[in-house]
Amino acid sequence: MWVGWIEFDLRLGDVHSLKEKRAIVRPIVNELRRRFSVSAAETDSLDLYRRAGIGGSLVSIDRAHVVEVLDAVERWMAERPEVEILQAHRHLASSADDEDDQAELPFA
DSSP: OEEEEEEEEEEESSOOSHHHHHHHHHHHHHHHHHHHOOEEEEEEOTTOSSEEEEEEEEEESOHHHHHHHHHHHHHHHHTOTTEEEEEEEEEEEESSSOGGGOEEEOOO
8 A cells, every 4th residue: 555645835825814815725625635536634834824734645556646646736736826835745655564665755
């Protein structure tokens, strides 16, 4: 079994309140869930209105599928005009006990 997850540190555009932030972040999280069938949530900077942390994860029997989905999520997020990606981190892990099966994937 392979588990992959991606975390984004985002700067939001012209936002002046937490209510405006929610109006941007909530649709992004919902679209990640719908479009890519990943578990997604706002994960960081909850009290800052111009920053957001969003994470997504998935599980698959196939490593290539996990990498393909994470690549697609990253491309989709980069195309969002309402956010600027400050950092993105992705990780890939296998359920195997051998440490050689675990790898950290760089941000592309």
